[in-house]
Amino acid sequence: MSEQPERGGGEVGDDLPEAFARVLGAYERHLASERDLTPHTVRAYLGDVAGMLRHATALGHADLDSVDLRALRSWLANQQTRGKARTTMARRATAVRVFTAWAHRTGRIATDPGATLGSPKAHRTLPPALSAEQARGLLDAAAGHADDGSPVGLRDVAVLEVLYATGIRVGELCGLDVDDLDRERRVLRVMGKGRKERTVPYGVPADRALGRWLERGRPQLAVPGAGAALFLGVRGGRVDQRAVRTLVHARLAEVPHAPDMGPHGLRHTAATHLLEGGADLRTVQELLGHASLATTQIYTHVSSDRLRSAYRLAHPRA
Structure with a gap:
């Protein structure tokens, strides 16, 4: 099938032979328009594929149909000799x-040479999670900074309450609009990866914090043109992910013996506490917006690890 002779992937494929650059351009359009992936995700995919195509070029391949399984395995082996982590190699494969x-x-x-391409299994490490006591300490620390009624303090309490109550991603939190909040039913409408929408419930403490933020905090920060963003930054625009990460690290530093983690650690914590409280795995999968149940299952390992640890400490014949 014919292709327009434009170079693909922007700067990603500019150093590739014309045939490779052309197919990379078509693939970029497929990822962006047909799969509706975010620009960041598209660029990550293109970067991994372009790396393989550069290696194939160095091996003497000039068109995609000549790239075989041997070339792909050579590319993976080259990744290993360069000291790439198993997780990185698995993702690129x-x-x-x-x-x-x-x-x-x-x-x-x-033919599809990648169909039989193996990759090293990534070591799955248990994600850190706060204990229930540490989670309370985090929220208490944030509340202490909001005692003066400052809009940023009220916002920070609401942000942390929502992150812990829902387990949503930091990007999903920053993308929330006021209309995504249904306080009557206490649910959020969240736009997740791949533009997939889901509804996530939250509890009474988070609702109270959101109420204080919306009634007393947000109006003080909002500026003309602020739009419908639920959470605002100090300049009145939509809060960015960096500010939320800084907030989580700062408040956790005030909690004795708490591990240092970012917003994703609160996502791990929410999932772990849900499972430890009796929620079933598929419910947690739906709440977190995981495409695969296997992704959610790692949290069962977290809970099992804690159970074994408690057993070893408590049982006289452990």
Whole structure:
């Protein structure tokens, strides 16, 4: 099938042979328009695929149909010799398998060399999670900074309450609009990865914090043109992810013996506490917006690890 001879992926593919750059451009359009991925995700996919194509070019391949399984394995081996982490290699191998499957499906290559490409299994480490007492300490620390009624203090309490109550991602939190909040039913409408929308409930403490923020805090920070953003920064625009990460680290530093973590650590904590409280795995999967149940299952390992730790400390014959 014919392609327009434009170079693909912006700067990502500018150093590739024309045939590779052209197919990379088509793949970029597929990721952005057909799969509706974010620009950051698209660039990450293109970067991984472009790395493989550069390696294939160095091996003497000039078109995609000549890139075979041996070339892909050589590329992976090169990653290993350069000291890349197993998680990085696994991610890049997955990106290339998705790319070659697309190329085969769209008739750009006769066979799919990535279909049998293996990759090192990533070591799965248990994500850190706060104890229930540490989570309370975090929220108490934030409340202490809001005693003076400052708009930023009220916002910070609401942000932390929502993160812990819902387990949503920091990007999802920053993207919330006022209309995404249904205080009568105490639910949030969240736009997740791949523009997939889901409804996430939250509890009474988070609702109280949101009420104080909306009634007393947000009006003080809002400026003309602030738009509908639920959480605002100090200059009146939509709060950014960096500010939220700084907030989480700062308040956790005030909690004795709490591990240092960012907003994603609160997501881990929310999931762990839900499972420890009796929530079933599929419910937690839906709340977190995981595409695969396998992603959610790592939190069962967190809970099991804590159970074994408590057993060893408490049982006389452990």
